[in-house]
Amino acid sequence: MRPLVRVPLGALVEGEQLLDAAAAHYLTRVHRLGPGDPFVAFDPVLALEADAHIAALAGPRVRVRCEAPRPAALRAVRALVVVQCVAKADKLDAVVRDATELGATRFVPAVAERSQRRPSGGMTARLRRVAVEAARQCGRGDVPVVDEPRALAEAVEELAPRGDAAVGLCLEPSAAERLAACARELGRAASVTLLVGPEGGFTPGERAHARAQGYREVALGPLVLRAETVCAAALGGLAALGFAPFG
Amino acid sequence: MRPLVRVPLGALVEGEQLLDAAAAHYLTRVHRLGPGDPFVAFDPVLALEADAHIAALAGPRVRVRCEAPRPAALRAVRALVVVQCVAKADKLDAVVRDATELGATRFVPAVAERSQRRPSGGMTARLRRVAVEAARQCGRGDVPVVDEPRALAEAVEELAPRGDAAVGLCLEPSAAERLAACARELGRAASVTLLVGPEGGFTPGERAHARAQGYREVALGPLVLRAETVCAAALGGLAALGFAPFG
Structure with a gap:
């Protein structure tokens, strides 16, 4: 049927x-x-x-x-915040769709030092429409909150992990540790904040700031993924490691 | 640098x-x-x-x-075959890009009962160009083999898991088992074949055929993901569960 x-x-x-x-x-x-x-x-x-x-x-x-x-029958039961550094506009649309389907509860467009593009005025409204449309298509009964774009440093601080049940991850292809190393923490986590860099990656200063705020640097693998791929692959990895966003 | x-x-x-x-x-x-x-x-x-x-x-x-x-410094060291049922053309382009970045070694476009579109003549050549371009961008030194499109049933049989080190997975949102349940097998697997359905999903007959050929039905989660999302999320999940395609 x-x-x-x-x-x-x-x-x-x-x-x-x-x-x-x-x-x-x-x-x-x-x-x-x-x-x-x-x-x-x-x-x-x-x-x-x-x-x-x-x-x-x-x-x-x-x-x-x-x-x-x-x-709603299918709604996210754990906090999953995606901080996505701004790339070209149509790429963010695709990332918001993926993030919605894979259980993000909040989506924060961030401007990093290497962001090649400033957010445009209508971007947030468009991303909110994209999130609702993605929720409709995939059967999800709630929708991620889409923030106004802000500076990466500010988002990193506001959304830093606090307490034992919170995990902060900074995706960095050159990190020594793989996402798989976080399986134990993810299985019992109540909330995850995920930092996804712009094309060109995080600067050394941005990485140091995130580490100082309690984020773990992890790699999905040795390759540099496109912005459109990395969010879906990372959220698929979180779900596989026991951070099942819909329970 | x-x-x-x-x-x-x-x-x-x-x-x-x-x-x-x-x-x-x-x-x-x-x-x-x-x-x-x-x-x-x-x-x-x-x-x-x-x-x-x-x-x-x-x-x-x-x-x-x-x-x-x-x-090449970065090349896939384990066999990872993606059998992707044919969707609209531009979606397959995106799936091939994701699969290349995430370590697929072979990409098989398949025609399922619910495939809404027959493959066009130039499709395979275009997908091969997309794969090379994705390898160039992400730093991968090899490229997945892209097959000519074929009937799903034929691909399911040819690529079925044989032996202890081979895992076959059929992605099905209604499956009782989650991908995470395969962690032990994936950690020691030498090869994985992944079946990804068309929009509208596999038919009951296609599911039964895959099970009979030794594929496990697993869900990434309870939602129905778009074709463009599911491959990236699943390959991210495999990597997180220890099937690291690049070693």
């Missing part, structure tokens, strides 16, 4: 409501649903979802009926 | 040679190298590399001198 179509709604309350144009288009044009057809409505910010169906169509306007909202 | 520019050469022999137009453009236009500037030439098929420098420029023609070739 095909899973039901999922649609993010801003205000998920029991009863009838009119859809906005984007949601209406998605249900009736992309998926060709009609009156009586069921779907799942979800509120990614509150991590709620509800059974719903189309109540009536009137031209382009679509009236739907939602049942009582319930907590 | 910036790593040296790497250029794939078809015939890597000691002595002087003229570059083809693409390699000449790359060295002198993209990277603006001139006479005397060093670079690394590599033959991704034979996994050889050599120190080299530009000997002379004559208009668009570039003469280079290569020292004696040596085995």
